Amino acid sequence: MSNFFDKSDLSRKDADKIVSDTLLNCDDGELYLEDTKSESILLDDNKIKSSSYSSDLGFGFRAITGEVVAYSHSNEISKDSLKKSSENLKSTLKSMKGTYNHDISRSNKKFYEDINPLEQKTLNSKLEVLNKVNEYLRKKDNSVKQVTTSFAGEQKSIEIIRSGGEVLTDVRPLIRFNVSVMLEKNGRKETGVYGIGGRQSYDEYLKNDNWKTVCEEAFRIASVNLESKPAPAGEMKVVLGPGWPAILIHEAIGHGLEGDFNRKKTSAFHDLMGQKVASEGVTIVDDGTIDNRRGSLTIDDEGTPTEKTVLIENGILKNFMQDRLNARLMNTKSTGSGRRENYRHVVLPRMRNTMMLSGNQTQEEMIKSVDKGIFAVSFGGGQVDITSGKFVFNCTEAYEINNGKIGSPIKGATLIGDGPSILKEVSMVGNDMMLDPGIGTCGKAGQGVPVGVAQPSILIDKMTVGGTKL
Amino acid sequence: MVKDQEYLKSKASYCLDLAKKLGATGSSVTVGHSISETVNFRNNTLDESNRSDGLAISIETYLGKKRSSISSSNLLDDNIKTLIEKCFETTKNTPEDEFNSLPDKELLAKEIKNLNLYDETHFDNEKKIDYLKELESVASSEEKIVNTESSFTENKSNFILANSDGFCNGYKSSSFSASCVTVAKDENSMERDYEFTSKRHLSDIKGAKELGEKASEQTIRKLSPNKIGSEKISIIFDKRIAKGMLGAFAGAISSNAIARGTSFLKDKINEQIFSETINVIDKPDMNKGVGSQIFDSEGVKSDTLNLIQNGILKNYLVDTYNGKKLNLKSNGRCGGTTNLYFDNGKISFEDLLKINSKHIYVTETIGHGSNLVTGDYSVGATGFLIENGEFKFPVNEITIAGNFKDMFKNITLASDLDFEYSVNSPTMMIEGMTVAGK
Numbered sequence: 001m002s003n004f005f006d007k008s009d010l011s012r013k014d015a016d017k018i019v020s021d022t023l024l025n026c027d028d029g030e031l032y033l034e035d036t037k038s039e040s041i042l043l044d045d046n047k048i049k050s051s052s053y054s055s056d057l058g059f060g061f062r063a064i065t066g067e068v069v070a071y072s073h074s075n076e077i078s079k080d081s082l083k084k085s086s087e088n089l090k091s092t093l094k095s096m097k098g099t100y101n102h103d104i105s106r107s108n109k110k111f112y113e114d115i116n117p118l119e120q121k122t123l124n125s126k127l128e129v130l131n132k133v134n135e136y137l138r139k140k141d142n143s144v145k146q147v148t149t150s151f152a153g154e155q156k157s158i159e160i161i162r163s164g165g166e167v168l169t170d171v172r173p174l175i176r177f178n179v180s181v182m183l184e185k186n187g188r189k190e191t192g193v194y195g196i197g198g199r200q201s202y203d204e205y206l207k208n209d210n211w212k213t214v215c216e217e218a219f220r221i222a223s224v225n226l227e228s229k230p231a232p233a234g235e236m237k238v239v240l241g242p243g244w245p246a247i248l249i250h251e252a253i254g255h256g257l258e259g260d261f262n263r264k265k266t267s268a269f270h271d272l273m274g275q276k277v278a279s280e281g282v283t284i285v286d287d288g289t290i291d292n293r294r295g296s297l298t299i300d301d302e303g304t305p306t307e308k309t310v311l312i313e314n315g316i317l318k319n320f321m322q323d324r325l326n327a328r329l330m331n332t333k334s335t336g337s338g339r340r341e342n343y344r345h346v347v348l349p350r351m352r353n354t355m356m357l358s359g360n361q362t363q364e365e366m367i368k369s370v371d372k373g374i375f376a377v378s379f380g381g382g383q384v385d386i387t388s389g390k391f392v393f394n395c396t397e398a399y400e401i402n403n404g405k406i407g408s409p410i411k412g413a414t415l416i417g418d419g420p421s422i423l424k425e426v427s428m429v430g431n432d433m434m435l436d437p438g439i440g441t442c443g444k445a446g447q448g449v450p451v452g453v454a455q456p457s458i459l460i461d462k463m464t465v466g467g468t469k470l
Numbered sequence: 471m472v473k474d475q476e477y478l479k480s481k482a483s484y485c486l487d488l489a490k491k492l493g494a495t496g497s498s499v500t501v502g503h504s505i506s507e508t509v510n511f512r513n514n515t516l517d518e519s520n521r522s523d524g525l526a527i528s529i530e531t532y533l534g535k536k537r538s539s540i541s542s543s544n545l546l547d548d549n550i551k552t553l554i555e556k557c558f559e560t561t562k563n564t565p566e567d568e569f570n571s572l573p574d575k576e577l578l579a580k581e582i583k584n585l586n587l588y589d590e591t592h593f594d595n596e597k598k599i600d601y602l603k604e605l606e607s608v609a610s611s612e613e614k615i616v617n618t619e620s621s622f623t624e625n626k627s628n629f630i631l632a633n634s635d636g637f638c639n640g641y642k643s644s645s646f647s648a649s650c651v652t653v654a655k656d657e658n659s660m661e662r663d664y665e666f667t668s669k670r671h672l673s674d675i676k677g678a679k680e681l682g683e684k685a686s687e688q689t690i691r692k693l694s695p696n697k698i699g700s701e702k703i704s705i706i707f708d709k710r711i712a713k714g715m716l717g718a719f720a721g722a723i724s725s726n727a728i729a730r731g732t733s734f735l736k737d738k739i740n741e742q743i744f745s746e747t748i749n750v751i752d753k754p755d756m757n758k759g760v761g762s763q764i765f766d767s768e769g770v771k772s773d774t775l776n777l778i779q780n781g782i783l784k785n786y787l788v789d790t791y792n793g794k795k796l797n798l799k800s801n802g803r804c805g806g807t808t809n810l811y812f813d814n815g816k817i818s819f820e821d822l823l824k825i826n827s828k829h830i831y832v833t834e835t836i837g838h839g840s841n842l843v844t845g846d847y848s849v850g851a852t853g854f855l856i857e858n859g860e861f862k863f864p865v866n867e868i869t870i871a872g873n874f875k876d877m878f879k880n881i882t883l884a885s886d887l888d889f890e891y892s893v894n895s896p897t898m899m900i901e902g903m904t905v906a907g908k
Binding site: 007044045047048049050051052053054055056057058067068069070071072073074075076081085088091092123124127145146182184188189190191231233234235264265266268344346380381382383384385386387388390391392393394411412413414415416417418464465466467468469470 | 512515516517518519520521522523524525526538539540541542543544546548549553556557560563564565567595616617619653659660661662695700701702729730731732834836837838839841843844846848849850852866867868869870871872873904905906907908
């Protein structure tokens with residue numbers, strides 16, 4: 001746990017006083033202190049390309065009255081700097097008056113340990129693993145022309161001081177291990193990427209030579225793509241594999257169910273609460289409470305304990321994801337979804353681990369039922385236009401389906417669909433729900449936060465596939 | 471006030487001295503300070519104010535051919551000392567890489583040309599609020615506009631880059647930017663669009679009225695879109711999308727991608743990759759240029775590069791490390807391009823629209839569908855159907871796909887280039903791409 005005050009002329013008492021004084025006539029707000037230590041070690045092109053370490057310390061001071069948010073942040077934790085921020089907040093809100101809401105729920109549950117993953121493994125042992133990965137893949141096959149592998153780890157300590165002196169703290173470990181391999185055969189080049197991670201020590205993820213599994217998966221994806229043919233273009237049936245393809249749900253549905261877009265009525269879902277937005281059998285939750293998952297949080301960045309929020313239950317829209325500001329303005333309570341990338345950013349309602357729950361059909365049945373379509377197993381990034389509801393994502397591993405059978409692999413193509421209607425096109429939900437391997441980062445308003453996704457195999461009756469073959 | 475050069479220099483030399491004392495054979499350090507103030511409006515009222523004050527330091531230490539780096543936002547001498555010790559410890563334990571090196575001394579920038587990148591004017595929050603009030607009242611005046619969000623940001627920064635070979639330089643820069651996002655609604659649809667302006671000097675930004683009008687007009691015309699069938703059709707890219715092609719091109723000619731062999735443009739120097747009419751230039755010394763720089767992030771002087779001349783690839787973007795690997799000299803592009811643009815074509819915008827009887831005019835793309843290893847391109851798009859030179863109706867939920875190798879050879883440019891951003895393109899037509907729709 002970081003002590004934010006021991007090397008500063010600012011005492012905790014001073015900080016409490018400035019916070020309470022600044023927020024006196026405000027509806028909400030807090031002082032958020034953050035200390036992040038992070039490292040990244042990268043092997044590329046047969047060499048350790050970079051080995052870097054970063055230490056980032058700072059505060060973000062927020063005052064809210066009505067709908068107006070005043071924010072000021074600095075990386076200098078001092079009396080002077082906090083006072084300057086305080087004046088800045090006061091001047092923005094000077095003509096407004098609110099009543100501070102002291103209510104904040106508490107919980108003793110923790111979803112990860114207070115560890116520092118950076119210090120639990122020596123630099124040399126990390127370098128050793130990266131070198132083993134490189135050798136293993138290059139020995140594996142002549143077609144391997146490039147290997148990139150990396151470790152990234154961080155420990156983020158936060159402290160939230162609310163008006164009246166209430167203090168909330170959290171220590172968050174996060175690691176990621178990644179392998180990317182490029183193959184070249186008969187003049188064609190293709191890459192395959194795979195990674196794992198979460199809120200545990202590196203060794204938890206690397207036990208039992210698990211790094212080999214990651215290598216094999218990256219190699220397999222690249223090999224499949226070497227044989228890929230141009231993707232078809234046009235509307236067709238799409239079977240999505242389990243796990244990471246749930247990025248579709250994240251983009252298509254998840255963002256549109258974040259509180260801010262609905263309060264501002266810019267989301268296509270803002271007037272659909274209680275209505276049927278998905279086929280029967282479709283249930284989607286956003287869960288911050290799964291042990292050690294990348295998207296899990298003990299408390300969110302406003303101090304609210306996270307929870308499992310039911311977004312869609314059996315096709316019916318049940319809840320939006322809320323931070324304190326949007327919850328207050330929409331007359332509901334925070335779902336523990338208030339997040340920020342770091343102290344430089346304001347809190348926004350964000351996803352944690354977004355999951356579609358299992359149904360009772362099998363992937364085999366889905367494939368069999370498709371005359372012409374595609375089977376998408378893995379994706380790169382996705383994006384959504386909240387207002388029009390249109391979303392896209394890019395296949396990194398996909399196959400043609402012809403007459404109920406899986407055919408050749410196809411080149412990376414973009415799939416495009418309409419968020420509010422896509423879940424109504426889901427005609428089968430599989431019994432094979434799977435979590436993603438722990439690699440997701442979600443971007444919103446220039447802020448990236450770690451997230452998770454999960455889903456079973458699903459059959460979508462109609463989506464546009466953006467290939468080149470007509 | 472943004473910290474002055476003296477303060478930043480003293481921090482930088484403290485670091486270099488310390489690294490030397492510890493036994494580093496070389497080191498380089500960047501110290502920067504940046505202050506920015508943002509005001510956001512929503513539906514004609516104040517929504518958010520945000521003040522950001524940030525110091526940052528990054529240090530690289532060398533022991534022969536061994537190298538590692540650290541960065542921090544905490545500039546207390548105590549903390550810096552701990553970090554440099556840690557950095558050098560890591561350096562010692564990192565394997566050698568024969569290409570690791572500080573930049574060649576003779577390539578370092580000698581003189582600091584004044585490019586007018588700093589405007590000391592302070593546009594205080596009250597003035598920002600006045601600007602946004604006017605902007606939003608214009609943007610929301612049409613009945614179909616149901617939501618407006620706008621923002622004004624003023625940024626001032628200063629930095630010093632110093633290394634153990636005696637380089638020690640830096641300069642102040644500023645930016646003023648305003649943006650407006652509008653949402654329009656009719657009985658069939660809800661659509662969003664935007665307009666944006668960003669300049670080094672306050673007096674050069676677009677007026678509030680112009681910005682608001684444009685955002686509103688661009689959003690309303692997107693209402694009630696149709697989906698179209700799948701076909702091969704020529705595509706016209708609005709300037710704001712056309713410049714994205716340059717982004718992909720720049721990624722593919724970065725010396726990093728070339729040295730690693732992961733670019734579809736590897737080994738294409740002196741080959742025809744665009745049609746003969748195309749020229750691409752990267753010009754670092756534009757007066758007040760949004761992407762202007764005097765030297766790159768290693769201190770290497772950057773000169774104007776003709777990247778594509780009459781369709782032929784003439785240069786990669788080279789930094790020190792990858793340059794040594796490729797046996798090329800750094801051309802001052804560590805950190806990428808500066809002011810990158812396609813030279814004007816010979817045909818007017820109006821005539822471009824009439825080249826074919828039918829086009830798709832793309833105003834927005836979504837998704838990350840560029841694969842720089844294979845050149846494959848596939849993204850979601852919205853825009854308009856154009857027939858006989860006239861805008862017919864808005865189109866959405868389509869994808870456009872092709873391969874850069876073919877797309878680059880089929881580009882026709884209009885003659886309407888202007889320098890709004892750091893990457894700029896005239897309106898662009900590409901033939902032979904596939905649209906997937908219904």
